[in-house]
Amino acid sequence: MAANAPALTFLALFLPLVAAVFAPFVTRLLGDRAAFVLALAPALAFLHFCTFLPEIAAGEVVTGGYAWAPSFNLSFSWFLDGLSLTFALLITGIGTLIVVYSGGYMKGHEGQGRFLSFMLAFMGAMLGLVVSDSFLMLFVYWELTSITSFLLIGFDHEREAARRAALQALVVTGGGGLCLLAGLVFLWNITGVTQLSLLVHLGDGLRQSPFYLATLLLVLGGAFTKSAQFPFHFWLPNAMEAPTPVSAYLHSATMVKAGVYLLMRLNPVMGHTPAWEILLPFFGGITLIAGSFLAVRQTDLKLMLAYTTMASLGLLTMLTGFGSAHAVEAAVLYLVAHSLFKGALFMVAGTVDHEAGTRDLTRLGGLRAAMPVTFGVALLAALSMGGLPLFFGFLAKEEIYAALAAGNPRAVFFTGLAVIGNALMFAAAFAIALKPFLGPRVETPKHAHEGPVTLWLGPAVLSVLGLLAALFSGTAHRYVSSPMASAITDQKIVIDISTVPHLGLPLLLSLVTVLLGALAFWRLDGLRAFMARALESLGPGPDRGFDHFVSGLVRFSAAVTRLVQPGRLEIYITATFILLAVTLLVPPFAFGELPVMPAWPERILVQEAAFFLIAVVGLVAVLRARDRLTAIVSLGIQGFAVAVIFLLFGAPDLSFTQFMVETLSVVILALVMTRLRLSPRDHRPLGQKLFDGTIATACGLGFTLLLLKSTEAPFDTLLTDFFNTYSKTVAHGANVVNVIIVDFRGTDTLGEIAVVMVTGLAVLALIRVRAGRRAGSGEGQ
Amino acid sequence: MNTLILRTVAPFLTALMLLFSVFVLLRGHNEPGGGFIGGLIAASALAIYGIAFGVPSVRRAIRFHPMAIAGFGLLLATLSGLVSILSGVPFMTGLWVYPVVFEVEVPLSTVMSFDIGVYLVVVGAITSIALALEQDEDPGTEREG
Numbered sequence: 061m062a063a064n065a066p067a068l069t070f071l072a073l074f075l076p077l078v079a080a081v082f083a084p085f086v087t088r089l090l091g092d093r094a095a096f097v098l099a100l101a102p103a104l105a106f107l108h109f110c111t112f113l114p115e116i117a118a119g120e121v122v123t124g125g126y127a128w129a130p131s132f133n134l135s136f137s138w139f140l141d142g143l144s145l146t147f148a149l150l151i152t153g154i155g156t157l158i159v160v161y162s163g164g165y166m167k168g169h170e171g172q173g174r175f176l177s178f179m180l181a182f183m184g185a186m187l188g189l190v191v192s193d194s195f196l197m198l199f200v201y202w203e204l205t206s207i208t209s210f211l212l213i214g215f216d217h218e219r220e221a222a223r224r225a226a227l228q229a230l231v232v233t234g235g236g237g238l239c240l241l242a243g244l245v246f247l248w249n250i251t252g253v254t255q256l257s258l259l260v261h262l263g264d265g266l267r268q269s270p271f272y273l274a275t276l277l278l279v280l281g282g283a284f285t286k287s288a289q290f291p292f293h294f295w296l297p298n299a300m301e302a303p304t305p306v307s308a309y310l311h312s313a314t315m316v317k318a319g320v321y322l323l324m325r326l327n328p329v330m331g332h333t334p335a336w337e338i339l340l341p342f343f344g345g346i347t348l349i350a351g352s353f354l355a356v357r358q359t360d361l362k363l364m365l366a367y368t369t370m371a372s373l374g375l376l377t378m379l380t381g382f383g384s385a386h387a388v389e390a391a392v393l394y395l396v397a398h399s400l401f402k403g404a405l406f407m408v409a410g411t412v413d414h415e416a417g418t419r420d421l422t423r424l425g426g427l428r429a430a431m432p433v434t435f436g437v438a439l440l441a442a443l444s445m446g447g448l449p450l451f452f453g454f455l456a457k458e459e460i461y462a463a464l465a466a467g468n469p470r471a472v473f474f475t476g477l478a479v480i481g482n483a484l485m486f487a488a489a490f491a492i493a494l495k496p497f498l499g500p501r502v503e504t505p506k507h508a509h510e511g512p513v514t515l516w517l518g519p520a521v522l523s524v525l526g527l528l529a530a531l532f533s534g535t536a537h538r539y540v541s542s543p544m545a546s547a548i549t550d551q552k553i554v555i556d557i558s559t560v561p562h563l564g565l566p567l568l569l570s571l572v573t574v575l576l577g578a579l580a581f582w583r584l585d586g587l588r589a590f591m592a593r594a595l596e597s598l599g600p601g602p603d604r605g606f607d608h609f610v611s612g613l614v615r616f617s618a619a620v621t622r623l624v625q626p627g628r629l630e631i632y633i634t635a636t637f638i639l640l641a642v643t644l645l646v647p648p649f650a651f652g653e654l655p656v657m658p659a660w661p662e663r664i665l666v667q668e669a670a671f672f673l674i675a676v677v678g679l680v681a682v683l684r685a686r687d688r689l690t691a692i693v694s695l696g697i698q699g700f701a702v703a704v705i706f707l708l709f710g711a712p713d714l715s716f717t718q719f720m721v722e723t724l725s726v727v728i729l730a731l732v733m734t735r736l737r738l739s740p741r742d743h744r745p746l747g748q749k750l751f752d753g754t755i756a757t758a759c760g761l762g763f764t765l766l767l768l769k770s771t772e773a774p775f776d777t778l779l780t781d782f783f784n785t786y787s788k789t790v791a792h793g794a795n796v797v798n799v800i801i802v803d804f805r806g807t808d809t810l811g812e813i814a815v816v817m818v819t820g821l822a823v824l825a826l827i828r829v830r831a832g833r834r835a836g837s838g839e840g841q
Numbered sequence: 842m843n844t845l846i847l848r849t850v851a852p853f854l855t856a857l858m859l860l861f862s863v864f865v866l867l868r869g870h871n872e873p874g875g876g877f878i879g880g881l882i883a884a885s886a887l888a889i890y891g892i893a894f895g896v897p898s899v900r901r902a903i904r905f906h907p908m909a910i911a912g913f914g915l916l917l918a919t920l921s922g923l924v925s926i927l928s929g930v931p932f933m934t935g936l937w938v939y940p941v942v943f944e945v946e947v948p949l950s951t952v953m954s955f956d957i958g959v960y961l962v963v964v965g966a967i968t969s970i971a972l973a974l975e976q977d978e979d980p981g982t983e984r985e986g
């Protein structure tokens with residue numbers, strides 16, 4: 061590799077993000093042609109990652125990065141092996157096609173620049189996610205994909221449904237992200253490393269840790285929400301509110317696979333335990349069956365695809381957790397095949413919607429003459445999705461059956477699930493690829509005709525790739541499938557399945573699948589009606605539950621807010637001081653740390669006694685004052701007396717400041733009081749006065765105890781000596797207090813004066829608000 | 842507060858206190874004093890002037906909005922800290938020069954300009970609070986735009 065490779069990879073990782081920043085300007089400048097220019101960013105990144113193919117195929121691992129906070133083991137570091145490289149290529153490759161497709165799909169839309177910008181930002185986030193080596197980087201990118209997905213689902217933010225779907229996706233995947241963060245912290249604490257590449261060899265220790273199960277559940281919380289596994293699947297169909305390019309890219313080819321990616325990444329470290337091999341196939345299996353049944357129930361093209369995506373994700377999770385290297389191989393093949401055919405079919409659905417004005421299966425038909433290219437593309441993709449020979453999907457399905465059909469009861473059970481799921485997905489695939497195009501021409505809202513090249517180029521490339529990858533399976537396996545499977549299992553794996561069918565059990569199961577699928581396709585309407593009835597009898601699903609959860613949360617937080625933020629100053633002050641008194645008084649009594657009463661001083665100077673008396677007189681005057689103004693001034697007497705006492709005991713700076721603060725507080729308090737237009741006297745009832753007095757006394761007592769206790773310990777002169785020694789020699793100042801303020805701890809002071817300034821601004825703003833309100837009401841009079 | 846005594850004394854008192862505040866600020870490095878205390882004295886001086894002659898007089902006298910003074914102080918303090926970076930030493934390191942003016946050596950430093958910044962922030966912030974509060978107390982005076 062060339063010496064500048066790390067810099068180039070760094071650049072490639074950030075290219076989509078940079079393009080995202082410039083997308084709105086480019087769009088303003090070039091209009092609808094902007095997409096072609098912007099597509100260069102992912103295309104260049106794709107080419108860059110292609111250069112790693114030979115190296116990775118040879119079994120090497122490419123790492124790089126920059127240290128950020130080395131003392132905390134934090135770095136921006138990436139790590140490319142078969143798994144992350146395959147993902148990186150899918151993200152950038154499909155990303156390039158999607159950007160071009162978006163240009164055609166959003167043509168003339170006023171928000172096109174914003175859309176492309178979000179799309180590219182997501183691409184950057186997703187790319188970062190799959191190449192991340194550092195845990196922190198993985199988490200940050202993980203959350204970034206959730207946020208960009210939120211922006212994209214809610215792109216059409218004027219519609220209520222889109223806003224709800226966006227928020228739902230964010231809450232579900234964001235909540236999962238927090239689980240993942242906790243899981244990563246566990247991983248870090250158990251193993252002591254913060255990098256995925258270092259984690260690989262620490263699997264044994266991790267699996268034996270008592271916290272293994274907790275870690276696993278947290279990580280699964282992240283992966284299952286992201287990859288829409290049951291029971292967190294409901295956000296995915298709702299996310300179809302997003303424009304179709306988003307559905308094709310985020311919610312089928314890339315983002316929803318992040319969870320599967322994470323599981324595959326952690327398979328060598330956390331896999332091969334009973335918990336892993338029970339939880340993953342179980343939830344994956346449920347998701348597969350639920351998704352495939354829900355898919356055939358739909359008539360909306362996008363919703364059908366969404367549910368089959370959910371089913372496919374379930375299948376991938378099931379295979380990843382199955383526990384054999386063979387199953388991992390199947391998962392790898394299926395993942396790649398799925399990204400190709402599902403991305404293509406989504407784009408086809410978008411094109412049909414764009415050209416015909418509807419994507420409802422029952423209102424579409426006979427478009428084959430109007431849209432021949434789209435029909436051809438859809439057919440190619442459906443053949444791969446249905447798993448028919450000559451297509452990459454066929455290889456994947458053969459491998460799935462070969463891996464699952466191991467003979468024991470567990471294998472038989474999961475084989476059954478896979479057959480049912482695949483058969484239903486077969487039916488859905490052909491419903492999408494055939495129904496809109498065959499049969500008599502149905503009148504559509506728009507007069508349908510073939511879309512522009514931008515709209516069919518993307519799906520065409522993807523579906524043809526699905527064919528080529530199978531025909532040249534040797535090359536595909538050498539550069540993509542085998543390195544990826546090796547990375548997931550942490551052992552050298554060579555995949556050699558080709559399109560030539562081998563007689564045997566897998567082929568038989570394939571045949572059964574196709575027959576069942578064809579039957580389901582033939583009886584699709586009946587199946588749909590049956591599913592509708594079945595679902596009705598099941599009652600409301602998790603989607604409704606989510607609404608209840610959110611509204612409950614809002615009610616709960618409103619109640620808590622009303623409780624702790626009643627908006628009355630007295631309550632805040634009372635609460636603060638009660639807490640202060642408790643903090644000061646409870647520990648000395650609870651831990652028996654009461655200070656020893658100091659001995660009465662032998663000699664008290666007259667002036668000390670005099671100022672002490674003045675302070676006491678000031679306090680008595682406060683308590684006996686007839687009106688508030690007198691009380692404030694009397695409080696000043698007490699403050700001045702304390703300032704003099706500071707002076708007498710050798711703290712001139714402190715006393716000086718105390719004088720000035722006292723003066724200004726009296727002035728400002730007096731001013732505030734007149735502004736608040738309080739009644740001049742204190743009208744609190746006696747009981748309230750006693751209560752407030754008790755709190756005040758308790759606080760005073762607490763501080764007395766604290767001060768006595770802290771002067772009890774021998775005085776540590778380390779700092780005093782340091783400052784006395786160096787104040788003059790290093791900082792050229794004799795006044796240690798000031799030297800500390802402006803020199804030794806100057807940065808603190810800078811922060812403090814910034815706070816002073818901001819406080820001033822806040823006070824001004826508060827006064828203005830009141831003054832404005834009064835002026836407004838005054839005008840009416 | 843419209844008393845003859847206060848009105849007569851206030852200008853002298855304010856002038857003296859302002860002078861004293863600068864004195865306290867500058868001597869702060871070697872004897873009791875410094876930017877915080879000096880700023881508080883100056884703020885009190887302006888508050889007294891405001892009580893005697895009303896807020897508009899103070900605002901005219903200090904020319905700038907007190908918040909602008911505080912902002913300038915914060916800027917000055919920050920820049921004083923940044924100078925050291927330009928000289929290749931860490932942020933907030935004190936730098937000293939000793940020019941000789943009329944045969945007297947005058948020590949000047951970034952620490953001093955930092956302290957002046959502190960002084961200005963304190964004067965500005967407290968004065969703007971005090972003035973805003975005083976202003977509303979007296980409905981006869983004009984309201985700032």
